Amino acid sequence: MTDLEIARSVPHKHIFEIAQSLGIHSDDLIPFGRYKAKIGPTLGERIQNRPLGRYILVTAINPTPLGEGKTTTSIGLSMGLCRLGHRAAVTLRQPSLGPVFGIKGGGTGGGRAQVHPMEDINLHFTGxxxxxxxxxxxxxxxxxxxxxxxxxxxxxxxxxxxxxxxxxxxxxxxxxxxxxxxxxxxxxxxxxxxxxxxxxxxxxxxxxxxxxxxxxxxxxxxxxxxxxxxxxxxxxxxxxxxLKDALLPNLVQTLEGTPAFVHAGPFGNIAHGNCSIVSDRLALRCADYVVTEAGFGSDLGAEKFFNIKCRTSGLRPDAGVVVATLRALKLHGGGGIVKSGAPLPPGVTGPNPAALARGFANLEQHIANVRAHGVPVVVAVNAFKDDSAEELNWVCERALAAGASAAAVSTHWSDGGRGAEELARAVVKVAAQGTQFNHLYEVTSPIKKKIETIATTIYGAAGVSFSPQAERDVELATRLGFDRLPICMAKTPLSLSHDPTVKGRPSGFTVPIQELRILAGAGFLTAVCSGIQLMPGLPKKPAGERIDVDPQSGQIVGLQ
Amino acid sequence: MTDLEIARSVPHKHIFEIAQSLGIHSDDLIPFGRYKAKIGPTLGERIQNRPLGRYILVTAINPTPLGEGKTTTSIGLSMGLCRLGHRAAVTLRQPSLGPVFGIKGGGTGGGRAQVHPMEDINLHFTGxxxxxxxxxxxxxxxxxxxxxxxxxxxxxxxxxxxxxxxxxxxxxxxxxxxxxxxxxxxxxxxxxxxxxxxxxxxxxxxxxxxxxxxxxxxxxxxxxxxxxxxxxxxxxxxxxxxLKDALLPNLVQTLEGTPAFVHAGPFGNIAHGNCSIVSDRLALRCADYVVTEAGFGSDLGAEKFFNIKCRTSGLRPDAGVVVATLRALKLHGGGGIVKSGAPLPPGVTGPNPAALARGFANLEQHIANVRAHGVPVVVAVNAFKDDSAEELNWVCERALAAGASAAAVSTHWSDGGRGAEELARAVVKVAAQGTQFNHLYEVTSPIKKKIETIATTIYGAAGVSFSPQAERDVELATRLGFDRLPICMAKTPLSLSHDPTVKGRPSGFTVPIQELRILAGAGFLTAVCSGIQLMPGLPKKPAGERIDVDPQSGQIVGLQ
Missing domain, CATH: 3.30.1510.10 (Domain 2, N(10)-formyltetrahydrofolate synthetase)
Incomplete structure (x- = not known):
């Protein structure tokens, strides 16, 4: 069954009912049909004295071009928490139209771990x-x-x-x-x-x-x-x-009726990669556990979550979930080359303990990256059908040795919330321990210093180089008084380094900064690594070629 | 009171109630909040055997740059019809964001003749x-x-x-x-x-x-x-x-709770200037009278209504309302120059029988233009506060002599539907007479012949000239087999001719065609007159400079 078919096979609740489960009255909603709503401006004040729930960040290792199921894990974890009797919600970014018709497809999860209605969320959603x-x-x-x-x-x-x-x-x-x-x-x-x-x-x-x-x-x-x-x-x-209406958070549901806030969509590689502060704030006043996803690996979305988003919101995460898959770890360990469009090589899909052991170093860095912000880590191994139990267990054990507070295998893609119960239990336990959350750098540091701190601590780089343009940009930003803003790195998600072909946990490299953009309204400086495009291109066979309206049923086909 | 203040001072019905008045059940609606809805695909089949209502086209003389109240007349007329006990609806185009922030402002009517919610309809509406x-x-x-x-x-x-x-x-x-x-x-x-x-x-x-x-x-x-x-x-x-959802008609309401369909927004000058066929069709199955507006004067939107829209839909109009104002007629009679941003000259706003008598010729052409399609005409004189009763009556009398079947003064702007009752009575009477609707030209005529027919019959031109580019375009369209499509003229709305400074009812001029665009999907050829831009510019002081969110109330201010 395709994701779309699975989504259509499941009964969905009216959005008023989803809101009710969070203590939100239908009067506070602006419905968009039966399954989507914006939350009106009236709610915020009414709930401002409710206690904040636990704030769980979901990040990942450096993914293959296929993605390692970070969105599905976020959705699955929120459903797993609900199955344990907690009041949970998930907050996600809205997918971008570009990738929907390009390489990546939609961004609403997959299998039994989806948010609904996927056709709407992946297309115009609430505009x-x-x-x-x-x-x-x-x-x-x-x-x-x-x-x-x-x-x-x-x-x-x-x-x-x-x-x-x-x-x-x-x-x-x-x-x-x-x-x-x-x-x-x-x-x-x-x-x-x-x-x-x-x-x-x-x-x-x-x-x-x-x-x-x-x-x-x-x-x-x-x-x-x-x-x-x-x-x-x-x-x-x-x-x-x-933007008046756009600032109002959007409420939808998972396939198991868990409330899902899907709001704002900055990319994880070329933007700051996190959903809106207003939706997280609202969710934290309405739910006991809020699972939020940051784009790509901890080198991108999570770092920006800690140092841009949390700095702005004042919110403090209680735990960080790092998603890993056997196939991506094997890729990092030299098990083969993964190209989108081509079948995965057997050295990546099949048993390959040697590649797994080598590639584990990538996960180590990501565990360290989250812990560098004082946040305890739960490793979630997103299991595929043919993954060996032995290898899955090995990763969990090694993750604990590498500094994770807990580790669990999760099968939410095929099993929904039931498959994420063990992960949910681990998260509940770790999130209760209390964190010593800290930012990675002080905003008062000079621009180059901040970039160097990110590159050396988070990426494992030896240093940073600046193009003549970037040098001029740094000077200009400093002259104009924007040197006290946090940094948003624009970098490939496929490697800890700036080079997408370099896998594992590289070291000794120098990160080349091509350009520094001053985003004075957003309140950060974007440091663009060489070779990064702020406007993607379409692949040779874009996904949009297969998307159509079925003439018989009138339903959308080909959307993934 | 501003339009926005008037709109906010009036109670509005839930959109389910509006739909109910048309025999549309709430299950057929996709609500966007309380006051907007799309009509789902389920309705069409259920109502296909209902009889068609009367189809009333609203057009106008060539306007001043301020507009002559064609939208307000359409809205007012629909409300007037309701006050007479008829089941009426109005169908309008969705305003464009460009003009909202540029010269013209919004397109949701004004005074007591507005559609609600104007802030939404003028901005993103339903996307x-x-x-x-x-x-x-x-x-x-x-x-x-x-x-x-x-x-x-x-x-x-x-x-x-x-x-x-x-x-x-x-x-x-x-x-x-x-x-x-x-x-x-x-x-x-x-x-x-x-x-x-x-x-x-x-x-x-x-x-x-x-x-x-x-x-x-x-x-x-x-x-x-x-x-x-x-x-x-x-x-x-x-x-x-x-476009799957975009094709579903949007339902809103007038300030008096009359159902209003606002759907699709092609410009009247550079596009075909009429709201969607799907909304008109649906409205005609649900209401006894459907008032629909076509963009600008009868030389633009109405001509395209008759020869493009009605040709495609197969629907036949029962009457045409031609909106005129004393000020615009005086402008056409040389009473002064009207410039946007500057106050109107006294020769246009004050009594000026001589200019009025000369300018009446413009209205004569528009009456003839509608009648050329076999459609009977009702002239609606949209009255302003200081208009003299004598001049208003003179226009009504002369309109009958010029071929109108009826004429009425309307004060819907200040009085709402009550001010349009006389107009509504006239429309009911004329629409009952039966029409001999015909297209102006056969699509099988050669391209140049069709353009010449429009220019000579509707504009009063002596002929048409074609630039070398236009000649090549005509040849190409003919070679590719697109010569049997109807014509969409792109021309200034401010004159019957192609020259915006020429007022009244000019003759002897030659219409210069710069370019012919082949819109094979839309199913027409756009003949672009020289000097026409398909991308507008903003004025020196764009309306957007005054639009803001009020920091105290959080409400929008400055939207017109």
């Missing part, structure tokens, strides 16, 4: 990503219009750093030349999930904060080198209006 | 326009990706005619140069409301028809001069999936 694009591009249009109508702010057209954005993966828009009416000059589109406005949506703590962040966005420089912000183009108010 | 943009741009990305991965279809990159689209008015995207990865070459963005996909959405009769139309879209030519369509890029299925 938040579209609102982000519109808000972002309105600023572009206002800036261009300002140039056209006399440029009273004396903006240097060449100093405009604000890109355009699109929710579709169109590589021909990576580097364009803009029209002649406002002066032919280079422009670029980034994918919506890399837009600063998406980051603002995910990090804003309320509507007032959203409005202020939008106003603070750095658009560019004047001819005299002074910065100009969105507020000076009188555009931030309209941008906020376009 | 349909965003879905159109995503669907459109996915095809662009697939085409580009095809070039990048070997171009097995042997598409001539220079022969690609498919633009990109954006919902924001960004003049810097009118003529860009695309990125180097797929070959630096010219590209362009058109506004979403000029996208062929928007036209497809508006003209599709059901999901199967939508899917086929998308597949038929002409992307460009091969090196050998053969056409390549969206279907050949394996993209049409995904495009249809992205």
């Amino acid at each position: 938040d990503a579209h609102a982000v694009s519109a808000s972002h591009n309105l600023l572009s249009a206002f800036v261009e219009n300002h140039l056209f109508h006399g440029n009273t702010l004396k903006v240097d057209p060449k100093g405009i750093r604000w890109p355009r954005t699109l929710g579709v993966s169109d590589r021909a828009l990576r580097d364009i030349l803009l029209g002649e009416e406002t002066g032919r000059r280079p422009g670029k589109f980034v994918i919506t999930e890399a837009s600063e406005v998406m980051a603002v949506l995910a990090l804003a703590t309320d509507h007032a904060d959203l409005r202020q962040r939008l106003g603070r966005i750095l658009v560019g420089l004047t001819e005299g080198g002074q910065m100009v912000r969105a507020e000076e183009f009188s555009c931030a108010g309209s941008m906020a209006v376009l | 349909d326009a965003h879905a159109v943009s995503a669907s459109h741009n996915l095809l662009s990305a697939f085409v580009e990706n095809h070039l990048f991965h070997g171009n097995t279809l042997k598409v001539d990159p220079k022969g690609i005619r498919w633009p990109r689209t954006l919902g924001v008015s960004d003049r810097a995207l009118r003529d860009i140069l695309l990125g180097e990865e797929t070959g630096r070459r010219p590209g362009k963005f058109v506004i979403t409301e000029a996208s062929e996909v928007m036209a497809v959405l508006a003209l599709a009769t059901d999901h199967a028809d939508l899917r086929q139309r998308l597949g038929r879209i002409l992307v460009g030519l091969t090196e050998g001069g053969q056409m390549v369509r969206a279907e050949e890029f394996s993209c049409a299925g995904s495009m249809a999936v992205l």
